[in-house]
Amino acid sequence: MNYNEKVKICVDRLKHSKKIFVITGAGVSAESGIPTFRGKDGYWKNQSPQKLASPEGFAEDPKLVWEWYDYRRRLIKGCEPNPAHYSLSKLERKYDHFLIATQNVDGLHQRASSLNVVEIHGSIWEVKCTKDGKVEKNTETPLKELPLRCSCGALMRPNVVWFGETLPEKQLREIYDFIKTGDVDFTFIIGTSALFYYIIDWAQTVKNYGSFLVEINLDNTAISSIADIVFLNQAGIILPEITKQFI
Numbered sequence: 393m394n395y396n397e398k399v400k401i402c403v404d405r406l407k408h409s410k411k412i413f414v415i416t417g418a419g420v421s422a423e424s425g426i427p428t429f430r431g432k433d434g435y436w437k438n439q440s441p442q443k444l445a446s447p448e449g450f451a452e453d454p455k456l457v458w459e460w461y462d463y464r465r466r467l468i469k470g471c472e473p474n475p476a477h478y479s480l481s482k483l484e485r486k487y488d489h490f491l492i493a494t495q496n497v498d499g500l501h502q503r504a505s506s507l508n509v510v511e512i513h514g515s516i517w518e519v520k521c522t523k524d525g526k527v528e529k530n531t532e533t534p535l536k537e538l539p540l541r542c543s544c545g546a547l548m549r550p551n552v553v554w555f556g557e558t559l560p561e562k563q564l565r566e567i568y569d570f571i572k573t574g575d576v577d578f579t580f581i582i583g584t585s586a587l588f589y590y591i592i593d594w595a596q597t598v599k600n601y602g603s604f605l606v607e608i609n610l611d612n613t614a615i616s617s618i619a620d621i622v623f624l625n626q627a628g629i630i631l632p633e634i635t636k637q638f639i
């Protein structure tokens with residue numbers, strides 16, 4: 393099947409769909425200038441996830457971890473949503489039931505005006521007190537004092553999910569409530585290496601219920617073999633093409 397045929401099938405399917413589920417990962421923000429985690433220019437190529445994104449790494453060197461988050465916060469603040477984010481936000485306006493489950497902590501879907509976004513790995517723009525767990529919004533860049541401290545004196549940490557930690561319950565429930573009814577017609581899985589079991593589980597669950605599954609990624613992943621259509625291309629090219637023909 394060639395590229396134009398694939399786009400046409402997606403457009404036809406979307407026209408006949410009522411409920412849309414979207415899973416995104418770092419690849420959807422790559423064209424905004426935000427590095428991904430894996431791959432040749434990814435963070436995990438030269439840096440250690442155990443040191444920078446685990447509770448043990450934070451306990452060992454909170455300043456180092458905060459310096460990395462401060463660097464990423466500054467970088468993200470200087471980036472804008474790209475055509476992939478804007479296409480999803482436009483598409484959402486056409487449906488009563490539309491949910492984006494993102495692994496990204498950058499907030500770019502919301503900045504592109506997407507409404508129903510579940511941040512399953514938390515937000516880089518929130519901080520959490522390590523003593524009482526209180527969460528606060530914090531968009532200051534650069535942060536003045538590193539490691540960041542709460543007014544109670546305890547260390548603050550980024551309100552993100554690190555390796556070895558469980559996903560936030562409320563967000564998990566929102567996703568399962570959305571997909572468990574078995575009526576998702578169309579699912580996009582975009583820009584994720586799909587290495588976490590829950591990503592594969594969500595894609596497999598909607599697929600088992602009969603959802604049409606479309607993957608957009610530069611490379612094949614564990615999802616590709618169950619997807620109905622795979623676009624091996626940039627999300628910022630494919631999504632605008634689909635929405636242009638649909639809307």
Ligand code: OAD
Pocket residue numbers: 416417418419420422423428429430431434441445495496513553554555582583584585586587608609610611613625626627628
């Ligand atoms: P990864 O860095 O693992 O994967 C990014 C994916 O995006 C790869 O499969 C790329 O091929 C694809 N990609 C890159 N540019 C793209 C583009 N322009 N259009 C489409 N696809 C593109 O990122 P995630 O799958 O999001 O977690 O990683 C999942 C989690 O692992 C992250 O949330 C983070 C990381 O460690 C934590 O920090 C806990």
